[in-house]
Amino acid sequence: MYLPTQRTVVVVGHGMVGHRFVEALRSRDTDSTWKVVVLSEEAEAAYDRVGLSSYVGAWDRGSLALPGNTYAADDLVDLRLGTRADHVDRGARTVTTSAGEVVAYDALVLATGSYPFVPPVPGHDADGCFVYRTLDDLDGIRRAAETALARAAAEGREANGLVVGGGLLGLEAANALRLLGLTPHVVEFAPRLMPLQVDAGGGAVLERLITDLGVHVHTGAATQSIAREEDGRLAVGLSDGSALLTDLVVFSAGVRPADAVARSAGLDVGERGGVVTDITCRTSDENVWAVGEVAAVEGRCYGLVAPGYTMAEVVADRLLGGEATFPGADLSTKLKLLGVDVASFGDAMGATPGALEIVHTDATKGTYAKVVVSDDARTLLGGILVGDAAAYTTLKAYVGREVPGDPGALISPAGAELGADALPDDAVICSCNNVTKASICGAITEGACDLAALKGCTSAGTTCGGCLPTVKRLLVDSGVELSKALCEHFEQSRAELFEIVASTGIRTFSALVARYGTGTGCEICKPTVASILASTGSDHVLDGEQAALQDSNDHFLANIQRNGTYSVVPRMPGGEVTAEQLITIGEVARDFGLYVKVTGGQRIDLFGVRVEQLPAIWQRLVDVGMESGQAYGKSLRTVKSCVGSSWCRYGVQDSVGMAVDLEHRYRGLRSPHKLKLGVSGCARECAEARGKDVGVIATDKGWNLYVCGNGGQTPAHARLLASDLDDETLVRYIDRFLMFYVRTADRLQRTAPWLDSLEGGLDHLRAVVCDDVLGIADDLEAAMARHVAGYEDEWKAVLDDPVKLARFVSFVNAPEEADPTVAFDESGPRKVPVLLGMPSTRRPSHPQST
């Protein structure tokens, strides 16, 4: 909608902060007083630059896209990608773009971010030199790395990559090179790594930990020259006189505010760059604002995204007449670099006059911890943690406060751990979302009695998750007893019962409930135990006492519908079906008068089967080499696939073949909740595998494995577990993943919430599945091997067993008599059941168009 009074704000730059500004403005500007034009120099709409390194391996641009970054449904936002702002005419209030257009503004917001600083050494612009800032930069590094690896292999040597700069970003770049298969070298001018965050002692521990990971560290060395050697490699000369031969160079020696447009427009800039603003983020021109890394708020630039977001919110508020100001920012950092924890908070370097430092170093464990306290040793001022940052959240909450007791005890392993109960109420527990101890405790009092509920109502722990251990401790301290009892008959959780069954070898419900529970069971514990028995043995689900435990659908091996009839879904691995099979399905549907619908899982659903008709239909399927399938039960449902490399011109792997293999392998597997898998033959991801519990996406080198994606009520994208796997490793990892889930998840806990509840999250899961840190991988694989070997067509087994077959009758005293209460209405556009006491639920059918 265009209003005559509408004004235009032009946003220059579409990074994380620019996008946040647009979102903030559009969500608050309910009267549509502003129209937004966004100029983005990059051709890619705003993406998660903080997570840039996660692009390595998956090479999936889509997974880094920020939600809502194209404003597709918002016609008040005009996003122009690949369009740079070349010139600002402040008098005329216009911006001239690289496309030659002149855009008029009422307000201009500069969100140009920063650019990587490249030291002006000779040869810095040689081929093979890169910076580390954009997706395109990483694509370039990837191509160069692949060329280098091929060349190095031909020459029988290892391929090297050199990173100039040993700060946070430099170490991330080194890790990227390592993931690409290069041996990384890091050259840092300062005498230690991460000189801004850690001190000499912490730097020494960090250097040792990083070196142990195969990264060669050269500290106290300046890069002086880069020259191309005859063999095509680059020789990098260092200030200590040595030279390193490398296949490629990545500069990450810091960033500078991208303030060129502002300078040429005559806006005030800081001594060290950055557009100077007041605390409202307004520049020296009242119609021009600056946010994010390009802004020097009261002369100070901030290189973190959180302060940038705050600035974006401030300007959005101001444009709508608000009074917000930028409150300054907490520059504390906690991160994991190459798996090494590093945290730095408050006055980490002890710059406060009279400040005292207490240090605890453990060379054997590779940890360094320092706290900085006031001259009377009572107030905590800051600190540094390397190697183990578990104490970060608690310590940070004490910054600026009096410490109870001996401050040295805060970091001494022998010292009593500071309880969360000792924290003051206004201590910020979750700094990402600014949640205090008081609001978490308030939520607990109001009834949030588990982690998921607390996350939901306070947002604590929903961003980086670093504070979750503290949140959990608050929950425990509050006296909330988290009942893990399965139901009134078992005090144990599902995972505990699994362990009991696995270790005692108990194979009947009656023995289990007699020894470990009370009563006779119920509709909750019986199917749970049935599922555990199915996962730990290969008896038929209707054998012996197990028959009485199965949920109704597992008992009748079909999916009950609202009128008590069933639907039958023939198994169709990978959605593949022959003409003969399709004809049989059609004939069955015709002969039994069934309603037919294609499912979302690439199968065909046949509705309206009466219980006594089920065996006859299964027999018809068996006769043409098919079997029925689980469209019910807590078990593997389907493995969805795209058509893959056999037919698709884009496909790089045989996704159908892989999907068929996976479905044959895992069919019949019982689990805490339903399981869905997907296989895509290329990065276009047509099988929507990232919405599945296990998603497999082809790469030109093999397969990327994603896990814990869910559709349904609480959708979650699957997350990358491992990249470029060969077929055998892929299947091995999926075996381990599925069995680990089957063993440890709660009843009805799907994989995404299960992952959320795993202590250590994705990193821990990867350590268990890929690195076998628990030493259980062989066990998990053996359990899956038993499942695969023990699989039988459950439906055919019923046909072959007269005792089981005899249960598929309408009435025990009239086995052939059709249930007189089952009726259908076929007068409308589709056949529907008619329920008792509800003669017609049908809405009037839509008039047919002619």
Place this chain on the structure above:
Amino acid sequence: MTTITTPFGLALAPDSAPAPARTVVRPGVLPAPGPKDWVPACAVHTLVPGRGVAVLLPGGAQAALFLLPNGMIYAVDNIDPYAGAAVLSRGLTGDRAGEPTVASPLLKQVFSLRTGVALDDPKVSIPAHSVRVQDGVVHIGLRLAGTSAVR
């Protein structure tokens, strides 16, 4: 050997496989007072402990008949009043604090097998029928005044 003929003429041979020796099969509740029309349903041994079967009654009504692992037999109406479908015989049995129950296989509402009351919603209940076991055959008792109302 006694052969029982059901109302639909189906012959049942009750003694081909006796019920497990240690479990005495008997009605879970005493028959309600008053004269009954006893409808033979099936041989006891055909019942799977913990599960139910549907029984077609004269006049087109139907009952859900259950044998619990402790030997108790119960019969309630087969129609789930929430769903309007004849499915309760296919529900899972169990107990709530000792009260024998069946859960509807559709939306899992739990009914007492003794009284037919929906335990989470006591305003709702289904008819509970008397049962007896004679010569190894389970009978369902219908009040002579008529059958339980179905529709």
